[in-house]
Amino acid sequence: MGEPVGGGTDIAITLTVNGVVRRAEVPGRRLLSDCLRHDLGLTGTHVGCEHGVCGCCTVLLDGEPVRSCLMFAVTADGHAVTTVEGLAGPGGELSPVQRAFAECHGLQCGFCTPGFLCVVTALLRENPVPTEEEVLEGVSGNLCRCTGYQNILRSVRRAAEIMAEER
Numbered sequence: 001m002g003e004p005v006g007g008g009t010d011i012a013i014t015l016t017v018n019g020v021v022r023r024a025e026v027p028g029r030r031l032l033s034d035c036l037r038h039d040l041g042l043t044g045t046h047v048g049c050e051h052g053v054c055g056c057c058t059v060l061l062d063g064e065p066v067r068s069c070l071m072f073a074v075t076a077d078g079h080a081v082t083t084v085e086g087l088a089g090p091g092g093e094l095s096p097v098q099r100a101f102a103e104c105h106g107l108q109c110g111f112c113t114p115g116f117l118c119v120v121t122a123l124l125r126e127n128p129v130p131t132e133e134e135v136l137e138g139v140s141g142n143l144c145r146c147t148g149y150q151n152i153l154r155s156v157r158r159a160a161e162i163m164a165e166e167r
């Protein structure tokens with residue numbers, strides 16, 4: 001846990017975000033989603049419901065998907081966070097999951113997309129050849145108002161194919 005800063009109530013925290021050590025001084029009640037967006041300037045993480053329902057704010061904490069609107073930034077102190085900005089390769093090349101979403105039109109307005117990209121990245125890392133049911137289950141915690149989900153499901157299957165081709 002970070003230390004209170006000076007005489008105020010802010011707490012100094014250190015996170016490794018997308019492979020880079022980042023420091024912030026935050027009130028104890030600052031949500032991780034707000035810390036990422038407002039303190040660290042990583043606005044790729046979207047905030048929809050702020051109640052843990054929509055999944056828009058999903059990031060990876062030590063590789064596992066978490067809803068950053070349900071977590072205090074201080075709880076992530078000392079941990080590794082991957083946001084949507086960290087999914088591409090070092091030269092900016094899109095990850096297989098990102099390529100699949102682009103190829104299969106797995107997005108329309110894109111508001112839900114960062115959350116889907118993070119959750120699908122973790123899903124396929126854990127289970128590179130998911131069944132249809134496992135794909136459905138894997139994305140069932142993320143809501144999309146635009147696509148009707150079919151292209152998102154296609155995108156997940158295509159991402160699994162691309163990853164298999166590249167192995």
Ligand code: FES
Nearest residue numbers: 048049050055069
């Ligand atoms: S904004 Fe976090 S789950 Fe909706």
Ligand code: FES
Nearest residue numbers: 108109144145146
């Ligand atoms: S693409 Fe618009 S909410 Fe999913």
